[in-house]
Amino acid sequence: MHQPIGVPSVETRGSWIVATVVLVILALSFGAPWITIIALKMIAAELGGLRSVPAFATALAWIGFGTGGIAMGYVAERVGVRATVITGAVMICIGLALSTGGATWQLYIGQGLFVGFLGVGGMNAPFYVYVSRWFDRRRGSALALISSGSYVAGAIWPPIFERAVAYAGWQQTMLYYGLIEVAVVVPLAAMFLRPPPELPPIGTLGGVSAPYTVLGWPPNLVFAVMTGAGIFCCVPMAMPQAHLPAFCSDLGILASHGAAMLSVLLGTAFVSRQFWGWISDRMGGLNTVLAGSTCQIAAMSAFTFTQDEIGLFTVSAAFGLGFAGIIPAYILAIRELFPASQAYWRIPTFLFCSGSGMAIGGWLAGALYDHYGTYSPAFAAAIVANAINLAMIGTLVFRQKSGVGWIGAQVG
Numbered sequence: 001m002h003q004p005i006g007v008p009s010v011e012t013r014g015s016w017i018v019a020t021v022v023l024v025i026l027a028l029s030f031g032a033p034w035i036t037i038i039a040l041k042m043i044a045a046e047l048g049g050l051r052s053v054p055a056f057a058t059a060l061a062w063i064g065f066g067t068g069g070i071a072m073g074y075v076a077e078r079v080g081v082r083a084t085v086i087t088g089a090v091m092i093c094i095g096l097a098l099s100t101g102g103a104t105w106q107l108y109i110g111q112g113l114f115v116g117f118l119g120v121g122g123m124n125a126p127f128y129v130y131v132s133r134w135f136d137r138r139r140g141s142a143l144a145l146i147s148s149g150s151y152v153a154g155a156i157w158p159p160i161f162e163r164a165v166a167y168a169g170w171q172q173t174m175l176y177y178g179l180i181e182v183a184v185v186v187p188l189a190a191m192f193l194r195p196p197p198e199l200p201p202i203g204t205l206g207g208v209s210a211p212y213t214v215l216g217w218p219p220n221l222v223f224a225v226m227t228g229a230g231i232f233c234c235v236p237m238a239m240p241q242a243h244l245p246a247f248c249s250d251l252g253i254l255a256s257h258g259a260a261m262l263s264v265l266l267g268t269a270f271v272s273r274q275f276w277g278w279i280s281d282r283m284g285g286l287n288t289v290l291a292g293s294t295c296q297i298a299a300m301s302a303f304t305f306t307q308d309e310i311g312l313f314t315v316s317a318a319f320g321l322g323f324a325g326i327i328p329a330y331i332l333a334i335r336e337l338f339p340a341s342q343a344y345w346r347i348p349t350f351l352f353c354s355g356s357g358m359a360i361g362g363w364l365a366g367a368l369y370d371h372y373g374t375y376s377p378a379f380a381a382a383i384v385a386n387a388i389n390l391a392m393i394g395t396l397v398f399r400q401k402s403g404v405g406w407i408g409a410q411v412g
Helices: 013-029 032-038 040-046 052-079 081-099 104-122 124-132 139-147 149-168 170-192 219-250 255-283 285-303 309-323 326-337 340-372 376-401
Strands: none
Touching: 013 081, 013 124, 013 139, 013 149, 013 170, 032 040, 032 052, 032 081, 032 104, 032 149, 032 170, 032 219, 040 052, 040 219, 052 081, 052 104, 052 124, 052 219, 052 340, 081 104, 081 124, 081 170, 104 124, 124 139, 124 326, 124 340, 139 149, 139 255, 139 326, 149 170, 149 219, 149 255, 219 255, 219 285, 219 309, 219 326, 219 340, 219 376, 255 285, 255 309, 255 326, 285 309, 285 326, 285 376, 326 340, 340 376
16 A cells, blocks of 8 residues: 555554554454364363364354454444453453353353453454554555464464363363453553544545445445455365364374464464565455465365375465465455445454354354264365355456456555
């Protein structure tokens, strides 16, 4: 993205400090749902033996991230992101404590309502809007940085949780992690999350009202295609992340190695996401989504043919390298195509749809495994969903490249 001549930039050293603090908060907050994933087989054994039970709890958390983002994004627009983040940290602590109660309904409510809707939901989507207002020249890179919080969590916490669960049990791990969440996030939010600077009053479209068309279509039709594509890209995105440790265990691979494999996947995703952010600042949001989705379907296909440990480590790394830039590129595309004044509801709505795709993917893999006793049907379903995503995004990219109703991205 290019800064218009004569327009002062809002970016400062303080912008990157805020973005880094947001990254730390998200890396800690997104760690909470990983306890359920790492302890999936143990929780399933204690709650009736079906893997779809803890998988559904994880799905509810993802749905909560999205629905909570819409509601809490509205709240954050009025009371400030600091209040929603502090409240969210306390809710995550309560949700983890409730999840340890031993009943299925407690796990579902603890993960879906408290950890998801009120917890991470009060942070994730509001943070995208909040941080985008601190940047106007390197917004893609900043969004890539903060969106890496979930991958930093996935790279750091699974091996730690694997050892903690083996030593103290999944209930104690949840209880202590909830206390750490409050002890770290509340003071960080109180100290650093001040109101963002005022952007120059030019908007995404140079200060004019919203266009009649975007890419030659009604704006909400384009947005609907983007949200639908977000669902279909996140179904395959979720499956390896939610089921890789269990998949490895089924193949006779040590649980610790499965957790390490997940860390490799998400660690490479964190590193490559910074590269994708640099790319998106130069080639635009939609083109970056298309490139990332193409890489994702290739890696997802490789999972269906790989059974040995070394091969799975390699495919996991490739999967992380491929899919990492997709979600922040969607957010950048929304800021490029639609007025800045609509960001507070379009971004949370999109994240709700993408989170729903993650929920569907994680639950579907568990349900298909329970039915067939293997993950092969789940991987096949993921490839089909990814192909639908490519068709939808490819259509938008084609219209953009052909110049149909295209509106150049400007700062906003």
